[in-house]
Amino acid sequence: MQVFKSEVDNNLGASFVILGLVTSVPTVDQPTWMTFTNQTLFLRPHVRSLAYCLRVMPPQRAEVERRYNGTFYIYSNGSKIPRGPAEEYAPVVLQSFNISSYLMDVYGYPIWRAAINQVRQSGNFSMSPPFLQQGHWRMGSFLPHYGDVDPNLLTTVEARNATCVGYVVTVLNVEEVFGSVISRFKDSDLYISAITRVSPSLELNDYYNCTKDQNPCEVRFFGNRPKPKNSEGVSVPFTYGSQDIELQCWYTHNIHLHVLREMIAWPLLMLAVVVFCIVAVYLVLKRMSTAEKDVDEREKIHAKLREAKLIAEAADTAKSSFLATVSHEIRTPMNGVIGMTNLLMGTDLTPQQLEYVKIAQASGNALVALISDVLDLSKIEAGRMEIETVPFDMREELDNILSLFEEKVHQKKLEISALVHDSVPQWMYGDPGRLRQVLINLVGNAIKFTKQGHIFLCVRLVDPFFYETISPPTSEQFFDLVDIKRKHSIVEVEGVDSQQDQTSLKGAIAVRSSLFRARHQHMAPPRLSMKPGPLSSSSCVAEWRNWKPIGDLGFDEVTCVISIEDSGIGIPKFMQSRLFEPFVQADSSTSREYGGTGIGLSICQKLVRLTRGDIIVESEPGEGSVFKFSQVLPTSGQRGDLQKLAFAMKRTPSGLQDERVSGIKVLLVDANPVRQEVAATYLRRVGALIEYAEDARIALELLARNDGPPFQAVIVDLQGMDHNSSIRLVQRLKESTFKRIPVLALSIPPDSSLQSELHEAGYLHIVHKPLRCTTLIAGLIQSLGMQVTNPSRKQNTNAEMLSNKRLLVVDDNMVNRRVASSMLQRYGATVVTVNGGNQAINAVRNQPPEKQFDMILMDIQMPEVSILIFNSSHLFRSVFCRFAWQLL
Structure with a gap:
């Protein structure tokens, strides 16, 4: 109530x-x-x-x-x-x-x-x-x-x-x-019910359905069930707000049974509590016993895991030792075979014998390369591959790699070329040896699987501003952002401050939008292609030439994207995901037809990832393949790297330092804009002024104009136009007022008859592909009638290179000693050979002062080395220092 x-x-x-x-x-x-x-x-x-x-x-x-x-x-x-x-x-x-x-x-x-x-x-x-x-x-x-x-x-x-x-x-x-x-x-x-009693009146009788004899009229407004007869309950009347209300409460069952139930409930509850406590104690004790057993089992499992870990570490150590030992044991006889074949090639052999020796040497080199690949894979998987950081020139590395495959591409009549964007810094820091290993593997595969057509290398720079605005994308997103579909039109929006858009760069789409609204269209120049299509169009090449990173390149590191395109057999889609697994090839017939073990691409992927990059492949069967990988390269080195940089700069090709070609005006004639850009990149490096013509008609029109300095040379790419057109062009030039302008041809090596025809038609010089900066500039200088300056260096004959030098060769293998001594004697050295560490120490100690050794060549895998050589290092320190000083 x-x-x-x-x-x-x-x-x-x-x-x-x-x-x-x-x-x-x-x-x-x-x-x-x-x-x-x-x-x-x-x-x-x-x-x-x-x-x-x-x-x-x-x-x-x-x-x-x-x-x-x-x-x-x-x-x-x-x-x-x-x-x-x-x-x-x-x-x-x-x-x-x-x-x-x-x-x-x-x-x-x-x-x-x-x-x-x-x-x-x-x-x-x-x-x-x-x-x-x-x-x-x-x-x-x-x-x-x-x-x-x-x-x-x-x-x-x-x-x-x-x-x-x-x-x-x-x-x-x-x-x-x-x-x-x-x-x-x-x-x-x-059960509870509420009623009120209303005084009978004429006005309310009809409303409540009351009769006049009901005094008062009872109205039940809560609980529609009336109080049952013979039920025990209680009624509570009270008045609230001038209304008399009565609460009726009763039990739906017999109250005596209810009381009895209440009386029994407490003892039953206590009994249940006691039983529950007993069961709980039992379960706790049982759980404790189970927990003790679990702890014992876990300790046994941990002990087994520790034992298994020790076994695995021992197995890993044994594996590394086994690989090192086996590689040494295999390399030792193979070095002997290769060394002896090399010595044999220096003797008088018949042509058939020389061919047999070359085959044996090539087989030995292939086996050594396979051993090196297996060792590299093992080192990478064990986390023991070391990446050095030295200054190197990306363009020079590519030129050297192209020269390695020159003979192969000439044999298959393939066109191979490399293009590096002008924004790529000349000097960067990294591991050129590992970069060279990746490129040699990818270019070698491209040549191997391409029967006709081209191999094209393209190096681009990713705008460092991209990494200053957002977090770096994942490897899956990176190449999609670099090579998005392009409009192939150069868009320059003036008056837009790129810094204002930095706050809106949310995700990859915002980055692309912001870079488009800022100074240029994309975060990297387009990937050019030798294949006919949008990526080889004039507009795409124009975008390549005009692309520049936002601001100055004042960053500590840059990201380069290197792509290798070929027109080979292609790779099926279902095999591309497995391509980078060790010892996996597209199908079983690949190794039979083309050779190889399928380990090279796996090593390439792992080496690229060691330099914080990634590698992907895009390919269609019958249309060729494109391998793209990224490299994060510092642009500044650590303390002591300045000397390395100075030493590396001394190796700059002399053609790049020749000021005679700076400022000359050259006309490039080629129907393919990408091929034009390859030659133009080399010419821009030496300061030449370039204009472009797609065919002979445009070339003659440009030559006939008088609105600027005259052309001093014409370079015609023979792959860019048919043979008859190239002959007619040079003949028309020689018959007109332009006959004094030298004409230079770029071509894959032609046969002797075609080469004679080109010279007779008027081509002064033919530069053979693959194009390299030094060969192109040297050919241009020769066509201009200038003297080609060869790099100054000491001219050493074999007999004078190591004359008056006494060398000690220490090896426990007789074949190695024989090969090493024979090769060194060919260079004029006096060689003494011993087969162990003790004999090496005695040889050094017993030599008179006037016959001390200038250098010691030693196999450090010999058993005596670790104990005898390193403990007696003071015996050799003077030898090393003296010889090093003589070299300097």
Whole structure:
């Protein structure tokens, strides 16, 4: 009962707070009322409707209806009818959002009239009898409003009747209130019902279906089940808001059985607790025993793992030692075979014998290369591959690699060329040996699997600004960002500050968009191609030439992307994912037709990843392949690298230092813009001025123009035009006023008859491909009639190279000693051979001062080396220092 009263008080108290609003703001309007009721709805969950009724006396009705623009009405049998004359009225003038009873006369309903009269006379809130609305029992609650009259003047009924100006009306859902209260007491055997008793009157009999002999009339508004007969329960009557309410509580079962159940419940509960404790203790003890067993088993497993780890480490050490030993044992006889064949080739042999010796030497070199590949793979997998950092020139390395394959490409009539973008720094730091190993493997594969066509190397620089703006992308995203589809048009947007876009660079798409809006179109120049298509178009080559990184290259490291394109047999899609696995080839017929073991690409991938790069392949069967890999290369070295850089710069080709070709104007004639760019790159390096022509007609038009300095040379690429056109072009040049201009031809080595025809037609010089900077510049200088300056170096004959030098060869293998001594004697050295460390120490000690050795060549795999040689290193230090000083 108290809980019910408290719940009703909370809802009604939150509702009647609005009385203060009406009192403080007498002119409150409907929007203000609506706003206040909506914002305080959460305080009164069971009171949805809240209204204000104005007390109107009969003389005031006409004026009030005119002021509120309506007529008082009531509902009768579901229809709205005008309110007839009455002793007074209580129309609704302010209402909440969920009711629509504007100007409805609340006083016109008998069920509410008594409550309104009582609340006006008593000054306290009053509740109406319950009534059904939308299938739920509800009760109206009323609170009088006396305006701003002093409460001390409202002590009599007459004063209150005279002063009352209106009522605050709420509709309380009593079913929800009782339901929320009873839900807190969870007892399935207890049933609660609520009733109220209404005095019989003529006006309410029909509403409650009461008869006149019912005195009073009982209305059950909560709990639709009446109290059963012979059931034990209790009734609690109480009065709230002038309404008499009775709560009826009874058990649905026999109360004696209920009491008996309650009496037995506690002993059963205690028994259950005891049993539970016993079971819990048992389970804990069992778990502890199991845990002890688990700990013992884990310790045994850990012991086995430690033992297995030691075994694995020992096996790894044994494997490394085995590989080192086996490689040494295989290399030793193979070096003897190769050395002896080399010595044999220096003797007088018949042509057939010389061919046999060359085959034996090539087979031995192939076996040594295979051993080296297996050792490299083993070192990489063991994490023992060391990457050095020395200065090197990317362009010079590519020229050297092209020269290695010159004979092979000439035999297969292939065209091989390399192109390096002008933005790539001349000097970078890295491991040129490992880079050379990767390139030799990839270029060798391209030549091996290409029967006709070309091999094309392309080196590009990734804009370092790209890494300053976002995190580096993954390897899968990197090459997609570098080689996105291009529009093949040069776009320059002036006045755009690239720094302003840095904050918007979110992800790869934003980077591409920002770089497009900034100084250039993409984060790297396009990958040019020798194949017909968009990547070999004039617009793509123009984009290549105009591409520049944002800002200056003042970064500590740069990323280069190197691609090797061929027109070979191609690789099926399903094999490309397995291509970089060791000893895997496209199919079993590959090794039979082309040779190889399938280990080279795996080594290439691992070497590239050691330099923080990655490698991918793009290929279509029958259309060739493109291998692309990236290299992160520092542009500045560590302390001590300046001497290395100075030494490396001394090896710069002399052709690049010849100032005689700087500033000369050259016309390049070639139908292929990419092939034009290859030759133009070399010419730009020496400062030549270049113009381009796609055919003979354009070449003659350019030569005939007089709007600039005259051309001093014409370079024609014979692969860029047919033979007859190239002959006619040079003949027309020699017959016109341009006959003094030298014409230079670029071509794969032609046969003797074709070469004679070219010379007779007027070509002064033919530069054989693959093009290298030194050969192209030397041919240009010769065509211009200048003297070619060969690099100055000491001319040593074999007999003078090591003359008057005494060398000691220490090796426990007789074949190695014989090969080494024979080769060194060919260079004029005096050679002494011994077969062990003890003999080497004795030989050094017993030599007279005038016959001391200038150098010692020693096999450090000999058993005596680690003990005797290193412990007696002071015996050799003077020898090493003296010989090094003589060399310097």
